[in-house]
Amino acid sequence: MTANLLDFDLDGLAAFCERLGEKRFRATQLFRWIHQKGASSFDQMSDLAKSLREKLATTARIQGLEAISQQMSADGTIKWLFDVGDGNAVEAVFIPEDDRGTLCVSSQAGCAVGCRFCSTGHQGFSRNLKTGEIVAQLWFAEFFLRQHLKRSDRVITNVVMMGMGEPLQNYDELVPALRVMLDDHGYGLSRRRLTVSTSGVVPMMDRLAQDCPVALAVSLHAPNDALRDNLVPLNRKYPIAELMEACNRYLAHAPRDFITFEYCMLDGVNDQPEHARELVALVRKYATGGVWCKFNLIPFNPFPASGLKRSPVERVQAFAKILLDAGIVTTVRKTRGDDIDAACGQLAGDVKDRTGVDERMARQRKVMLHPVVTLAGKSEET
Numbered sequence: 001m002t003a004n005l006l007d008f009d010l011d012g013l014a015a016f017c018e019r020l021g022e023k024r025f026r027a028t029q030l031f032r033w034i035h036q037k038g039a040s041s042f043d044q045m046s047d048l049a050k051s052l053r054e055k056l057a058t059t060a061r062i063q064g065l066e067a068i069s070q071q072m073s074a075d076g077t078i079k080w081l082f083d084v085g086d087g088n089a090v091e092a093v094f095i096p097e098d099d100r101g102t103l104c105v106s107s108q109a110g111c112a113v114g115c116r117f118c119s120t121g122h123q124g125f126s127r128n129l130k131t132g133e134i135v136a137q138l139w140f141a142e143f144f145l146r147q148h149l150k151r152s153d154r155v156i157t158n159v160v161m162m163g164m165g166e167p168l169q170n171y172d173e174l175v176p177a178l179r180v181m182l183d184d185h186g187y188g189l190s191r192r193r194l195t196v197s198t199s200g201v202v203p204m205m206d207r208l209a210q211d212c213p214v215a216l217a218v219s220l221h222a223p224n225d226a227l228r229d230n231l232v233p234l235n236r237k238y239p240i241a242e243l244m245e246a247c248n249r250y251l252a253h254a255p256r257d258f259i260t261f262e263y264c265m266l267d268g269v270n271d272q273p274e275h276a277r278e279l280v281a282l283v284r285k286y287a288t289g290g291v292w293c294k295f296n297l298i299p300f301n302p303f304p305a306s307g308l309k310r311s312p313v314e315r316v317q318a319f320a321k322i323l324l325d326a327g328i329v330t331t332v333r334k335t336r337g338d339d340i341d342a343a344c345g346q347l348a349g350d351v352k353d354r355t356g357v358d359e360r361m362a363r364q365r366k367v368m369l370h371p372v373v374t375l376a377g378k379s380e381e382t
């Protein structure tokens with residue numbers, strides 16, 4: 001099998017070229033052809049010697065993903081569904097704004113974390129994406145958009161790892177993909193324009209701080225462990241106190257940065273004034289100075305199997321006001337691409353094996369709405 005060059009960051013590509021007996025600067029040329037010009041065949045690479053192009057043709061390939069559907073929203077949002085084989089598909093979403101173009105990228109087919117309010121979580125986990133499959137979403141979208149919008153400059157200015165999957169549960173494939181996005185010979189994104197969103201995989205947050213400290217978003221969704229255990233099952237492994245300490249360690253590597261806390265507003269579940277006040281106390285307990293964090297309140301995007309509802313606008317505003325009055329920077333996310341189901345948590349490419357997933361989620365929902373505590377003090381679920 002030939003090597004897919006989308007799997008390599010620049011160092012990886014240089015090592016590959018060395019194995020072919022080529023110098024590092026050849027790797028840089030090749031990398032630029034692929035990621036700055038969107039080349040998909042070696043014939044196009046006119047400044048590479050013919051002998052090298054022939055060598056590449058027998059040892060390597062540039063293999064993107066096939067888009068099996070493309071939907072455009074009235075607000076300019078575009079959602080692609082990519083085939084990743086074996087009946088699995090992942091989605092990427094482009095969100096244009098006045099001063100930027102953001103691509104939301106997937107890291108896994110499905111997700112093993114199983115958050116109650118997330119349709120990807122309801123699918124269960126299929127598999128990790130390869131580095132090349134993560135990069136391919138950006139590669140495809142960027143060069144499609146340049147053609148579509150008749151632009152020669154860069155269209156995608158920001159990437160958020162907020163599509164399907166938990167990026168920090170696919171760490172080894174994620175980091176080289178981030179490096180391709182950051183590389184000046186690649187997509188040249190700055191650290192602050194590249195965001196990894198995590199449900200709180202504490203050990204991997206520490207590794208990311210060392211290896212590739214990009215902007216970090218943490219999906220909090222609850223101010224205390226009892227509630228978060230239920231919404232984000234990973235909390236049982238890494239509870240809030242550990243998560244907050246990990247945020248502090250992360251910021252120690254990126255001193256001028258802040259953590260973005262995402263908080264999905266669920267009607268009657270986590271949207272009461274006392275939850276907001278608890279969040280204020282939590283931030284005050286852990287914040288080490290300056291603008292330590294920002295809150296991004298996300299109106300829940302409903303999907304039938306969740307059994308949850310979006311908080312009314314007034315309640316979201318009242319919640320935001322409590323945080324703002326306490327001096328915490330807070331924004332309410334606009335929903336985009338509603339008409340094409342491209343909003344957060346609605347990303348749900350088909351996965352092959354759904355066996356048991358709906359049953360598991362239904363059981364969890366029952367526990368959430370009617371907590372049954374046995375005499376041993378354990379919930380019904382355990």
Ligand code: SAH
Pocket residue numbers: 117118119161162163164165166167197198199217218219262263264298299300301302303344345346
């Ligand atoms: N697994 C990572 C990144 C992907 S999810 C994480 O959980 O952070 C990206 C964001 O969308 C997360 O903050 C997630 O909590 C949020 N989200 C998931 N389902 C949602 C829904 N139905 N409505 C609104 N936001 C949702």
Ligand code: SF4
Pocket residue numbers: 111112113114115118119120121122163164165166198199219
């Ligand atoms: Fe996975 Fe994130 Fe969805 Fe939770 S919110 S199930 S971590 S993709």
